[in-house]
Amino acid sequence: MAKQKFLESSERFFQLPKKFYQQETRVVARALLGKVLFSSIGASVTAGRIVETEAYLSERDLACHASKHRTPRTEVMFGRAGVAYVYPIHAKYCFNIVTEEPDRGCAVLIRALEPMQGVETMQRRRGLTDIRRLTTGPACICQAMSIDREINGADVTRSNSFVWLEDDGTFFSQKEAINTIRIGVTSAKHRKLRFAVRGNSFVSGPLRMR
């Protein structure tokens, strides 16, 4: 499988363990900058470096889907850390990873990637060739990587998962990272729970936020 081939290519690369996601949600959101998101779906492997995330803090956060109470949609958010929470919105999908301890209802939304592998596949799935627009925005990532409701509840720390994350040693310093208000939310819009790589051209949102 392509995943094995990639893992063998460098000993520094390793899959992020469950323990990583059990940390406080903002810590996870910040630490995910620089990590690599992989998808092996439909015989194609695609990958990209995470350059933008957002933290959603359960009952502490009115913009979080799990802030009020448990519903069928948000069920997996109350489960184990390291599980994918994929929800549909405006006929598209967004990909999150559950954090902290079970029953907390917290997650990190992956908002933008810098393409690294399977660019042609992602171009085909997105129906465009412009690299800059390939994986900028949460729904664009899902379309490029074929992530849909089938992935909801999948454990991204499991080996042989359809979706997983790796650490290749890339780290963005405090100077290289920015912390701003989130994009698209109407409630709790003042909260600085968005993390992004300063100046990275694959980051979403208004230019002033980059």
Place this chain on the structure above:
DNA sequence: AACGGGATGGTT
């Protein structure tokens, strides 16, 4: 059963 809003994104 009906309704309204949304963690979007592409176009005007």
Place this chain on the structure above:
DNA sequence: ACCATCCCGTTG
């Protein structure tokens, strides 16, 4: 700034 499109939670 507008709106296509559709799922989900709420209300009746």
